[in-house]
Amino acid sequence: MRPLTNSPATRLFTVTLLMTAVLAACGGGSDAPAPTTPTTPTPEATPVSLRLEKIGSYSTGQYEVSAAEIPAFDAASRRLFVVNAQLGAVDVLDMGNPASPTKIGAIDATTVLAGASINSVAVHNGIVAVAIQAAVKTDNGRMALYRASDLTLLGSVAVGALPDMLTFTPDGNTVLVANEGEPSDDYQIDPEGSVSIIDVRNPAALVERKATFTAFNSQAATLRAAGVRIYGPNATVAQDLEPEYIAVSADGTTAWVTLQENNAFAKLNIASATVTDILPLGYKDHGVAGNELDASDTEGGAITIRTWPGVYGMYQPDALASYTVGGQTYLVTANEGDARAWGEDNAAYWAGDASQGFVEEFRVKHLINRNGWSGRAGDDLPPQLNAMAAGGLLDPAVFGYCGAVAGNPMGCRDDANLGRLNITWTMGYRTNPDGSPMMFTAAGVQDPTGNRLMYDRLYSYGGRSFSIWNANGGLVWDSGAEVEKFLASPECMLGQARNIPCADFFNSGHNEGNAKDSRSDAKGPEPEGIALGQIGNKTFAFIGLERMGGVLVYDITTPTAPVRVDYLNTRNEWVTQPSAANLATVGDLGPEGLVFIPASRSPNGRPLLVVGNEVSGTTSVLQLNLSY
Incomplete structure (x- = not known):
């Protein structure tokens, strides 16, 4: 047979064959489905360890105005959504090249609620959910949905006062919103805290149910005796409890909410939109070995990490995440601490x-x-x-x-x-x-x-640690004094090049230059943000240290025995006072929110961690370099 040539007729014949094959594979061209061969996904290899590397960054150029807080990623559109509190909006970044994120748009909350701002963002299968705070923070806010690919507003619904963090259930059918209900600054108005549970299957007709704490108003004395901090001088229990952060079980039936100021969890039944339990977290005894802390910021440059009998830490977690081991749910918290002011x-x-x-x-x-x-x-x-x-x-x-x-x-x-x-x-x-x-x-x-x-x-205030808890709020493991001891050790190095001894700037503040030990009298390094990532058979926790900066990585595959894996702090200049003029030199300051992107969804095929740095107004892209 004479070989086929590249004539127009040959090209047409070839295209026709290809189109026929494509249609057959898609079930097109026939009412009967094409036969398929079942395939088993290739298991992801389990690494021995990992090392963080900063490969990209986007800067708003705004300093100390919370211009980069909470990130969320949509794999299909390769877009990153970052809460920019300075604008009261969400910056939309093109992440097609993770080494060079580029701003391509914004989500403006004022089109939904006049004078409003956005506090949090979450993404699930091309749908973006945002928590919108009213111009007057004690008024009810809204939750709105947008299409990730073109930023079209799909619908919105009223929620409680000061909606803060929000998240999707694993199936994407429900969005949960933590309505913090914080009082007005003059303490004349104090809304109730609550959790909105919203059916989002029809974005044009969103259905909101509210899980409230009013049923606990008569139990104030019992809750206090159990260790829940109910202490607002003019508040009911429902007013005093302030939901901060939410984690959901893998089966989507149960949610846990941090009540940060109250040093407790709330446990929710999602189907019934009911708070079933308020779980006190207890207190950390800084008088025992393993729970030491540095209590002073005026020691002449010394680092004094020691036990202090009679001193107790309130865990008061901010960020919360969940994972499953052996069929059991475990909760991981970043124990930042927070005082009412x-x-x-x-x-x-x-x-x-x-x-x-x-x-x-x-x-x-x-x-x-x-x-x-x-x-x-x-x-x-x-x-x-x-x-x-x-x-x-x-x-x-x-x-x-x-x-x-x-x-x-x-x-x-x-x-x-x-x-x-x-x-x-x-x-x-x-x-x-x-x-x-x-x-x-x-x-x-x-x-x-x-x-x-x-x-x-x-x-x-705070545990200066991160913790792992069981589903009923029982402490399984706490990092104790390990974070501060590591930051004081010769093993710890700062800067993108890892060439600056951490001990030289131990417990520094995120908006200060040459400020060794300045945060020891407060909450130390302040673990605040947390993200979990599963790679193969291992689960890793990424913990952002708000004040000292940087991200700690722990292997938490075994909940009772986490192991530190890495630490990367991409602040490169520690002596000069940071300002808007020198951000490019100083680097990233004040990590707030973190999102893990698995290799299967990553734009470059490598697992990534994106960090929103609220003080420097930068969004940093960290690559996880795995070793096997």
């Missing part, structure tokens, strides 16, 4: 009008001054605290190790000891059987006519 910029509050706010944070040295706290009046003395007593004392039976004696905290007030540590004044003092404060004299003698509180516990 309503009215902190209101002069009337500090002048003594307790109705104008509520600030719970106070330094130890001011709380336990033997002369009382009147010297802080008009400065940082909360009126609610001042109304309770004239001063605070430390129990010498607990705090004798740092010098406390009856009526005098002595060396415990020193800046190099506990003096600089920020704590909550709302708990830790002795109480009477009815819950009222037990009074002592200035000499430390119990006396109903006294005017001093006796603290035998001090509670600081």
